[in-house]
Amino acid sequence: MKYIVVTGGVVSGLGKGVTISSIGRMLKNCGLKTTSIKIDPYLNTDAGTMSPFEHGEVFVLDDGGEVDLDLGNYERFLSVRLSRDHNITTGTVYQEVILKERRGDHLGKTVQVVPHITDEIQDWIERVAVTPVDGSGCCPDVCLVEVGGTVGDIESMVFLEALRQFQFRVGQENMCLVHVSLMSVLGSVGHAKRICCPLLFWWVDDYHQ
Ligand SMILES: NC(=O)CC[C@H](N)C(=O)O
Numbered sequence: 001m002k003y004i005v006v007t008g009g010v011v012s013g014l015g016k017g018v019t020i021s022s023i024g025r026m027l028k029n030c031g032l033k034t035t036s037i038k039i040d041p042y043l044n045t046d047a048g049t050m051s052p053f054e055h056g057e058v059f060v061l062d063d064g065g066e067v068d069l070d071l072g073n074y075e076r077f078l079s080v081r082l083s084r085d086h087n088i089t090t091g092t093v094y095q096e097v098i099l100k101e102r103r104g105d106h107l108g109k110t111v112q113v114v115p116h117i118t119d120e121i122q123d124w125i126e127r128v129a130v131t132p133v134d135g136s137g138c139c140p141d142v143c144l145v146e147v148g149g150t151v152g153d154i155e156s157m158v159f160l161e162a163l164r165q166f167q168f169r170v171g172q173e174n175m176c177l178v179h180v181s182l183m184s185v186l187g188s189v190g191h192a193k194r195i196c197c198p199l200l201f202w203w204v205d206d207y208h209q
Pocket of ligand 1: 041
């Protein structure tokens with residue numbers, strides 16, 4: 001399994017979803033089976049209770065999951081059928097970890113953001129990535145993962161840390177990063193200011209070690 005992670009920088013609404021959908025479509029046209037996962041760092045467990053003015057229309061999946069509109073683009077571009085598990089939010093991850101804690105899965109242990117939340121995110125991605133989505137019953141070859149919002153959002157940090165660790169779990173040769181960012185050129189300076197996304201460069205430096 002190969003993973004392509006797409007993040008965004010500076011402002012949202014730059015087209016991460018369309019970037020994922022387009023990359024996925026090109027890979028599909030090359031004969032690869034593609035799937036996708038959308039991470040929404042907000043606390044809501046789904047998009048169903050949010051006003052369309054917040055994040056756009058709510059897309060309803062075959063299994064009734066009310067999710068971010070990006071999943072609608074993935075379905076249309078990649079000719080796949082996704083499930084509610086293809087949308088991960090901070091709310092769903094914490095809910096799952098707290099459920100396990102209450103069930104006694106971690107008895108005697110301190111349940112923490114690292115490693116319990118970060119491990120849950122990685123387990124979740126690995127589990128859902130292999131789910132057949134194109135009706136053929138075959139496991140996909142490539143999983144595209146979109147991190148919603150921007151890398152500068154505090155609520156995104158746990159997902160970025162999980163994905164940073166994920167490269168070591170799956171092997172760096174199996175994961176690549178695409179960053180969609182606004183590179184502003186200030187009139188007085190005359191060149192693009194890459195300092196606009198410092199968090200990402202910390203992440204990428206680690207990625208290429
Ligand atoms: N803060 C957020 O979770 C942003 C989610 C938003 N749906 C996005 O895709 O960017």
